[in-house]
Amino acid sequence: MKLLEIQSSVRKENSVSRTLSNEFIQAWQTDRPNIQHKLRDVGINPPEHPTGLWAKANNMPPEERSPEMMAALAESEALIEELLWADYLLMGVPMYNLSVPSSLKAYLDNVIRINRTFTFDPVTYTFQGLARGKKALIITPSAANFVVGTPLGKMNFCDTYLLSVLGFIGIDEVSVVPVPDQFMPDEIRQQEIATAKAKLMDLARDW
Ligand SMILES: Cc1cc2nc3c(=O)[nH]c(=O)nc-3n(C[C@H](O)[C@H](O)[C@H](O)COP(=O)(O)O)c2cc1C
Structure with a gap:
């Protein structure tokens, strides 16, 4: 079993997403000693943005790409x-600006x-995920x-967006554990962390 952990908080210390991720992985690994685990830390080491050359290379058949395009x-x-x-x-995935x-x-x-990671058929206008x-x-x-159902609920473009893009590349089996109210007084904040942790420990049993 191969786990790719993708972290995107800019915070190394006191990050709720990183702490809960570590706790989940520890619990999940307990009965699964043979897990291969890779960390892709885009919060600390962000990948390059696509460039014009990148886009040009992406849109042409691989065998026609120049060495510069392949490098891009x-x-x-x-x-x-x-x-x-x-x-x-x-x-x-912490929410940043919605x-x-x-x-x-x-x-x-x-x-x-x-x-x-996806195919698109311009005749039938259908796509298929390859992941x-x-x-x-x-x-x-x-x-x-x-x-959901409140004015703020309409402004969540974080996990809603992720569900769309993951589905687009064929990843439909997605669990979301929100940890809201992290700017509320400490008691409420900690309560939300405890609720999220309980959900994660449940999930760790049969994920
Ligand atoms: C640049 C930035 C933008 C943020 N924007 C939002 C936001 O739009 N809505 C929100 O509820 N929280 C927002 N937050 C707060 C974070 O989501 C919150 O502090 C979260 O706990 C960060 O995750 P972490 O603890 O794993 O670093 C923002 C934080 C940062 C640094």
Whole structure:
């Protein structure tokens, strides 16, 4: 079993997503000693953004790409290989300005690529994900509480966006554990962390 952990908090210390991720992995690994675990820390080491050359190279058949174009796509290719390698994705994703951290968006721009992680048929206008057969878990803290049905609920473009893009590349089995109210008084904040941890410990038994 192969786990790819993707962290996107810019905080190394006191990060709720990183702490809960570590606790989940420890619990999950207890009965699964043979897990191979890779960490892709885009919060600390963000990938390059796509460039014009990158986009041009991406849109042409691989055998026609120049050495410069292949170099422009090299990081993306490595990130895709790593993603395709994994059976499980654990994503630590704090909400930043109602969406995902920009480093994670750069990562997604690098791994969501036509004929690598999805296909698109311009005749039938249908797409198919090529990263199928994986499970994903998203741990997503936020300062506020984005309760569905409230005005803030309509402003959550974080896990809603991730569910769309993961589904687009064929990853449909996704669990989301929100950790809201992280800017509330400490008692409420800790209560939300405890609730999220309890959900994660449940999930660790049969993920
Ligand atoms: C740049 C930035 C933007 C943020 N934007 C939001 C936001 O739009 N909504 C929100 O509820 N929290 C927002 N937050 C708060 C974080 O989601 C919250 O502090 C979370 O706990 C961070 O995750 P971490 O503890 O794993 O670092 C933002 C934090 C940062 C650093």
